[in-house]
Amino acid sequence: MRHASPRDTVPDNTAPPAEVIAIRPGRPLEGTVIVDGSKNAALPLLSAAAVVGAPVRVTNIPDSTDVHTMLGLLVGAGFDVVHIPGEAGSMVITPSRRHRIEAELLTAASTIRASYYLAPALLGRFGRARLPWPGGCRIGDRGMEQHFRVYEAFGDRCSTHRYGYEIQRSRAEQGTVSVALPFRSRGATIVAILRAVVSRQELRLSTPNLSPETLGVVGALESIGWVKAVERDLLVLTPPTETATVHDLTWTVPGDKVEAGTLACAVAATRGTARIEGVRAGDLAPALEHLRRTGVVVTEHVNGIEIDARHIARDELPIHASASLSPSGLDADFEPSLLAFALGIPGHHAFADTINPGRHANLIPQLRCMGAEIEEVSPTQCRFAGPQRLTGAGVETTDIRTGAALLIAGLTAQGITTLGGLEQLRRGHADLPGKLRALGADICEVTP
Numbered sequence: 001m002r003h004a005s006p007r008d009t010v011p012d013n014t015a016p017p018a019e020v021i022a023i024r025p026g027r028p029l030e031g032t033v034i035v036d037g038s039k040n041a042a043l044p045l046l047s048a049a050a051v052v053g054a055p056v057r058v059t060n061i062p063d064s065t066d067v068h069t070m071l072g073l074l075v076g077a078g079f080d081v082v083h084i085p086g087e088a089g090s091m092v093i094t095p096s097r098r099h100r101i102e103a104e105l106l107t108a109a110s111t112i113r114a115s116y117y118l119a120p121a122l123l124g125r126f127g128r129a130r131l132p133w134p135g136g137c138r139i140g141d142r143g144m145e146q147h148f149r150v151y152e153a154f155g156d157r158c159s160t161h162r163y164g165y166e167i168q169r170s171r172a173e174q175g176t177v178s179v180a181l182p183f184r185s186r187g188a189t190i191v192a193i194l195r196a197v198v199s200r201q202e203l204r205l206s207t208p209n210l211s212p213e214t215l216g217v218v219g220a221l222e223s224i225g226w227v228k229a230v231e232r233d234l235l236v237l238t239p240p241t242e243t244a245t246v247h248d249l250t251w252t253v254p255g256d257k258v259e260a261g262t263l264a265c266a267v268a269a270t271r272g273t274a275r276i277e278g279v280r281a282g283d284l285a286p287a288l289e290h291l292r293r294t295g296v297v298v299t300e301h302v303n304g305i306e307i308d309a310r311h312i313a314r315d316e317l318p319i320h321a322s323a324s325l326s327p328s329g330l331d332a333d334f335e336p337s338l339l340a341f342a343l344g345i346p347g348h349h350a351f352a353d354t355i356n357p358g359r360h361a362n363l364i365p366q367l368r369c370m371g372a373e374i375e376e377v378s379p380t381q382c383r384f385a386g387p388q389r390l391t392g393a394g395v396e397t398t399d400i401r402t403g404a405a406l407l408i409a410g411l412t413a414q415g416i417t418t419l420g421g422l423e424q425l426r427r428g429h430a431d432l433p434g435k436l437r438a439l440g441a442d443i444c445e446v447t448p
């Protein structure tokens with residue numbers, strides 16, 4: 001095994017990746033593709049590995065830049081990240097002997113939203129977490145006050161500064177900690193879980209987020225003896241009664257539901273048929289439900305889904321999709337891809353994302369560059385009639401999911417679409433254009 005230095009976690013590509021890609025419409029997508037591990041499941045799982053206090057082997061880690069940033073942050077925060085030779089995507093996370101936070105690495109925390117998952121690990125190691133405000137997709141103001149509500153319930157002291165925030169670990173940790181969230185924030189739910197692990201306290205969390213990403217962390221903790229009781233409005237996590245040392249822990253990052261949903265929308269938009277493997281169908285059920293309603297045949301397999309959109313209905317089939325934090329709701333990250341798909345479907349469609357109030361302001365102007373006619377009912381709601389014939393244009397990936405939606409739009413537009421700002425797309429996917437190419441999409445790199 002080889003120990004990683006912080007710089008090792010940056011992708012080592014000899015040729016600089018293309019900054020623009022060109023997408024040309026072509027034949028319907030077909031074939032088989034395997035999705036990578038999920039970025040949004042990997043980030044909390046890696047942080048969970050850092051709070052258990054024992055080596056954890058994490059497998060199926062995706063090669064996206066946000067994940068590399070998180071691995072670098074863990075190294076900077078005093079953990080060893082060790083690559084396993086011959087096992088791409090597998091690493092062992094272990095607390096190191098270093099007891100110093102590398103300041104310059106923590107500034108990288110301002111480039112990803114999920115740096116908030118690092119705070120519990122820092123409290124566990126140093127009793128204090130001082131972090132910059134998180135970054136990530138610019139999709140509107142994204143607060144952190146529910147995170148502070150969680151820490152305060154544990155007795156921690158939170159303060160905010162112009163550059164970020166600081167949390168001082170409580171000196172009087174005992175008993176059950178009860179927290180009631182006013183809405184189902186995924187970040188605050190996972191932070192509450194990780195914080196409970198740091199002090200081995202029972203957690204009773206009302207109005208929890210119960211997304212697959214959250215349940216992935218809960219499942220990982222079960223493997224070290226934590227006991228869960230999950231109801232729709234209450235999550236209880238109880239620590240193991242014995243402090244037995246844990247050995248040979250392996251956690252696997254689940255397949256990326258959002259990447260799978262994007263590929264499914266792309267296949268459906270081109271009226272193709274394909275198998276998308278490496279993902280649990282249940283993780284993307286709300287997105288698949290919208291596709292099914294338009295006549296796309298979706299078959300679920302043990303390790304993936306099959307999409308057949310060759311005989312999609314020609315009748316008016318309105319899609320009404322609203323992003324939601326509820327347990328069976330549509331994850332906001334599916335909305336842009338579904339919207340791009342709906343542009344080609346007959347009917348009057350309506351979309352809403354109130355969770356990320358700035359997403360439509362990113363996505364809709366880019367689609368308008370391609371000729372889309374979309375009425376913005378409010379900053380977070382829009383409607384339009386389909387089918388629309390888009391025209392290829394030069395567009396920008398302003399955030400991860402907007403980039404995915406623009407790839408889909410480009411596959412169905414007349415003429416060539418060029419897509420810039422690919423560093424945003426790479427934050428969330430190792431190579432989404434490559435996966436579309438594997439299904440026959442005509443996508444090539446443009447060398448300036």
Ligand SMILES: CC(=O)N[C@H]1[C@@H](OP(=O)(O)OP(=O)(O)OC[C@H]2O[C@@H](n3ccc(=O)[nH]c3=O)[C@H](O)[C@@H]2O)O[C@H](CO)[C@@H](O)[C@@H]1O
Pocket residue numbers: 040043113114136141142143144145146147148184185186187188209325331332333355356357
């Ligand atoms: C890195 C990562 O996994 N990002 C995901 C995370 O983002 P994010 O951390 O934004 O998601 P949360 O579920 O925690 O929050 C949902 C919304 O509530 C707001 N909020 C949240 C906490 C808080 O204390 N105050 C507050 O105002 C957020 O700013 C956001 O607009 O979950 C979202 C689904 O919910 C996903 O779409 C994002 O892809």
Ligand SMILES: C=C(OP(=O)(O)O)C(=O)O
Pocket residue numbers: 040066112113114135136137138139333400401428
């Ligand atoms: C919004 C996203 O990521 P982040 O929260 O990291 O910006 C996303 O993954 O779509």
